[in-house]
Amino acid sequence: MIGTSNLRKRYGAVHAVDGIDLDVRAGDVYGFLGANGSGKTTTVRMLLGLVLATEGEIELLGEPMPRAGRRVLPRVGALIENPAHYGHLSGRVNLTLLDAAGPGGDRRTRADRVSAVLEQVGLGAVGRRPVKAYSLGMRQRLGLAGALLRRPELLVLDEPTNGLDPQGIHEIRDLLLELNRTGTTVFLSSHLLAEVEQLCTRVGVLDRGRLVLQDELATLTAPTGATLVQTPRPDLVHRVLGGRVLRVDGERVVVHGADPAEVNAALVGAGVPVTGLELERPSLEEVVLAAASSSADRVDGAAGRGAGR
Template identity: 85%
Template sequence: MTTVIGTQGLTKRYGQLRAVDGIDLDVRAGDVYGFLGANGSGKTTTVRMLLGLVLPTSGSVQLLGEPMPRAARRVLPRVGALIEGPAHYGHLSGRANLALLDAAGPGGSRRTRTARVDTVLEQVGLAGVGRRPVKAYSLGMRQRLGLGAALLRRPELLVLDEPTNGLDPQGIHEIRDLLLDLHRGGTTVFLSSHLLAEVEQLCTRVGVLDRGRLVLQDQLATLTAPTGATIVETPDPERVRAALDGRVLRVGAGRAVVRGDDPAEVNAALVGAGVPVTGLALERPTLEEVVLAAASTSADRVDAPGERSRR
């Protein structure tokens, strides 16, 4: 699988502060990659280094197979980006802002500019307000316009920093559908976010940044794979313990977690023992649980001399 974003030992220091600490990103063609971390964890600094907007203190960046920032003039026309909220001319309309950006970029035909702008406004849900001055836009509308600017060149790689910031639930849903459509069309998406629920619905691969360190990087399906246990929903979880002595891992309100990855077998054993069962499901960790566990491991290791982040 072709690497679209690759970093080796990428580090950024500001005085004594190590904002990004030796990270090795691996984003592959066709990924929807969720770059996760709390505010202040170093996500935006990393994204800015990827695009050549900030120079690393040490380490290297490869973007679409080219070294950055040295190859920025060749690479960036193939990349769409939205970082730290969009910047626009407030007195101009959304349409005029996109037209100016299109004119400033390389390679776009003037003859087809109007069609490109119309297409993008439609994609991001601003077709009906494209002629309204941007100063009259809500935060969510400005965010949509920024995403539209990132899509003007039909990029091979889309790099987004908190793209659903300021959007209501309906807007978040629409942007999620748009990103999935772009992905199906062949665009690789790198999405920096702290919204775990959105990433869990959208991404195929995730990396977790904690205090500048990449503490986890893997396929989402691998991270949230079944644990080998079955969740039993029942009005009497203590009877599950009695019936399956030695196999019950945990008991809570209205449920028990039983060792075994065959719900049908667990159900047969309980029904045979006369235990009422109202539901069965394989136990899977949520992305939130995975991220919290990775961050906790990082906290345990942060003061150890010479330690490198787990990838």
């Protein structure tokens, strides 16, 4: 659905995007993670032909971009940064104008499609209000409605929950999952780890313009082969299991062994009070921080070698 090869964007001496190879497959909910300023929005704009790449290749839906933009973009829904609207017009009229301006929109079904997407994003009751009366979160929902007008095969979203309250975030998450279940591939650019962890199936991590990680979320957060023991007596765990104790953090003890039942039997049999047991899994935050840290080490090392020449 999305593929890039050695994609780069330079602004003078600044490498905003530095040789990335994206691999987004049909059916993915792909989380494109990175801190603000890491190059996410620049990448998204290049994917859609809004910014020309300095170097590299882009494919969307199996076709080269931006050369095939006229054929490809009608099949893609996009929400990039803060969507622009005519404030004095209603949400419904804004969507009608947006649909009329784009290629391939069927005029006969336009009114029904506008009504349907307003309902989808929770704006059915306020679609006739002027957009200038909308909150930031409502405007964001209206931008998402615009992205859904053509029932896209691929949905490209840049920070889609910006300005939404927790209830709104939950509703948009459910909507995106439902769209994915019915066949839409979702590419979600975000800096919110919790949002991506609850929503995405695959993840790419961008750090200072470089793609430092790309894999299945389930693989990245798979069990480590250790068991996490919760106990008020970590000293006793150490006494019973000895070298199997990997680390202690207060009342949390990480023990080598991927069978919590076996660990529990050994501890309880020796009289150690156990209040909780679970397989240890890295959080997405830990995975991302480790990848970014490794990238920083490589960049610093390269800088050091260059400075020495």
